Amino acid sequence: MKKTVTILGFLAVFPAGAALADDDCFVPMADWKPRDAVAQMAEEKGWTVRRIKIDDGCYEIHGRDATGRRIEVTVHPATLEVIEVEYEDEDDE
Numbered sequence: 001m002k003k004t005v006t007i008l009g010f011l012a013v014f015p016a017g018a019a020l021a022d023d024d025c026f027v028p029m030a031d032w033k034p035r036d037a038v039a040q041m042a043e044e045k046g047w048t049v050r051r052i053k054i055d056d057g058c059y060e061i062h063g064r065d066a067t068g069r070r071i072e073v074t075v076h077p078a079t080l081e082v083i084e085v086e087y088e089d090e091d092d093e
Helices: 002-020 035-044
Strands: 048-055 058-064 070-075 082-088
Touching: 035 048, 035 058, 035 070
Parallel strands: none
Antiparallel strands: 048 058, 058 070, 070 082
């Protein structure tokens, strides 16, 4: 009985923890801005785009910022809001 209560407690908490850690974009494809708009937004920020891909339902830009640092930027597909910017060291490869 104690084992069952422990498992049920774990299952009740686990989905909530996963939802809190989730940085995916849940937007219908019909509401997405086109890739050209993403590229234009990046250009306006002074970024050089090497690649735009889709990851976890978000746009992900790989390229360099205005100072030449390598970046990986997560962008909301409907609003083009920057969700996260990661700076990558040259040593990471």
